[in-house]
Amino acid sequence: MSAYVYHFSPAGTTKRIASVLGFALDADAQMIDLADPATLGGEHPVSAPTGKPEDSDIAVFAVPVFAGRVPQPAAAMISRIRGNGMRAASVVVYGNRDFDDALVELNDILARQGFSVIASGAFIARHSMLPAVAAGRPDTEDCGDAEAFAERIAEKLASAAERGVSTPIDIPGNRPYKESPAAAWTPSVTDDCTLCGICAINCPVQAIPHDAPNTTGQTCFQCMRCASACPEGARVLPAPVAAMISEKLAPIATVRKPNQVWV
CATH class of the missing domain: 3.30.70.20 (Alpha-Beta Plaits)
Incomplete structure (x- = not known):
């Protein structure tokens, strides 16, 4: 198996989940940082292999959730990568509130780019704006969940390679996606x-x-x-933004929400 792990992780927590998942699938997994300014600015980001990929190959795409959606820069980068029929696993990482329509959106983008999504996951990480929310996550237990997810993906890949088909997955989310709010502040x-x-x-x-x-x-x-x-x-x-988000997320700040996977 060859794994290609594409992660968009400005705060680093999405990358941690992506790394655990990717290296559990393939000890020599290729890590591609879609949030690296050099990658983002390049004309041709590192892509999936050209030609027909092997049945055992897998691309992993991991992005954070911003207001229930895939961040636009991440969506733009993924929309420049051709899947050529390669099977893929999609992962969204969110700060304890909800992932809303982000996973459906990510899977739609991957399908348009020619990837066949065979597994999806929604994982928890500390909030990028308020680290006290879901503090310390992803932790050892979360990483264990990612490794277990990798095991299930590998089993499905092996089964698909043997039978030549992949069973579809049914994930939560809505179309049309929720509206993305305009950026009303900067740090x-x-x-x-x-x-x-x-x-x-x-x-x-x-x-x-x-x-x-x-x-x-x-x-x-x-x-x-x-x-x-x-x-x-x-x-x-900004202080008013911090106060507003803190008040909104206070009821769930210390709740340990479970990770979810669909295979």
Whole structure:
């Protein structure tokens, strides 16, 4: 089996789930970072193998959930990758609220690109904006769930290779998808900013000018990668936004929601 793992993980938690899943499927799995500015800006991202893939090959796509949807930059990147009939597993990772229509949307994108989705999963990770929500996840138990998911995928792949067909999966979600809210804010920059530019280097959509890293442009999609990357902790949620999200998510902040898979 050869596994190709495509992950869009601004805050790093989606990548952790994707890595555990990918390496459980194939110790030599190829990891492709769709949130890397170099990948995002390239004309041709690393793609699935050309020609007809082997029946035992698998592509794994893992994205975070933003307001119940696939982040637009992630959708744009995946829409540049051709599946050539390759079987795929789709994974969405969310911060304890709900994944809404993100999984259906991801599977629709993959189908349009010529992938055959044989398994899907929805996993929990700490909230990218409020780390106190689902704090510490994914943890050891979550990683164990990802490994068990990989085992079921491998079994289905083996069965499909033997019979030449794959049984479809039925996942929750709606079409049309829920409306994506417009980006109404960008991260605040505190006086601790040293203008080092690390945030600009790491921004997936180059929303932070390299010559003015204490500002943020309109292409920001609120992934908070800049906050994760800043060595000074100088990029933060605007206080009113933090208060609003904290109040909204308070009832579920410490609830341990289960991961879900469909194979």
